[in-house]
Amino acid sequence: AQDAIAARYRRLLREPTIDVSLVTARPLNVAIAGEVGKPGTYNLAFGEGGKFPTVTRLIREAGGMNRSADARQVIVRRPQRSGADQQIRLDMWELFSTGNIRQDLTLRDGDSIFIPAANSINLAEATQLKDANFSVSTGQPVNVAIVGEVARPGPYTLKDQIPTLSVAIREAGGIKQLANLKEVKVRRNTRDGRSQTISVDLWQLLRSGDLNQDLVLQQGDTIEIPTALALNAEEA
Secondary structure (H helix, E strand, C coil): CHHHHHHHHCCCCCCCCCCCCCCCCCCEEEEEEECECCCEEEEECCCHHHCCCEHHHHHHHCCCECCCECCCCEEEEECCCCCCCEEEEECHHHHHHHCCHHHCCECCCCCEEEECECCCCCHHHHHHHCCCCCECCCCCCEEEEEEECECCCEEEEECCCCCEHHHHHHHCCCECCCECHHHEEEEEECCCCCEEEEEECHHHHHHHCCHHHCCECCCCCEEEECECCCCCCCCC
16 A cells, blocks of 8 residues: 555655554454354454454354364465455364463454364363353253153253253263163264264263263253163162
């Protein structure tokens, strides 16, 4: 801009000195899709000192990353002046686990973010990621359904601060005597229409205190407690 304005003034002045500074930056127009609470387009204002907004800020604005998300495969598409869009892959698990700030990319106007659904859920990572400031909030009521070997199968609204699998089972009156705790299934719908099936071994939670098996639930989950074909005396 300085060069263009100076070129115009050279018709009138011998050595024009032009200084251009930005008083206020307009908000960035960006988009986000996939496994977040509220996909869509957002206008993000610049932060204090003119700092550009980042990927985690947009994810938080969009309601947080769902528990069905693949945090290792976040894709940012960035328009180019010519040619195809640039694709930048980010690993939000690395940001969370190691503090690698380079994974929290600075956004530019026109960027779009896609957060895919995971092909499989790592229970240990899922337990830790619930504490990330870019994960979906755990403070909201969660509607789930539970079927199979529980006292009162049906839909439930979990209002606990952390809506876990054991909380849902207690709401349903607890397990029956013939419940197979080793092969509990949690079915979870994703934004792309697929359904995730998460296998949970609650027997390990009882036997060794493995809290990773007490899965944190999300909106719309269905829990299936199957019937045990055989129980030994110790397990019963």
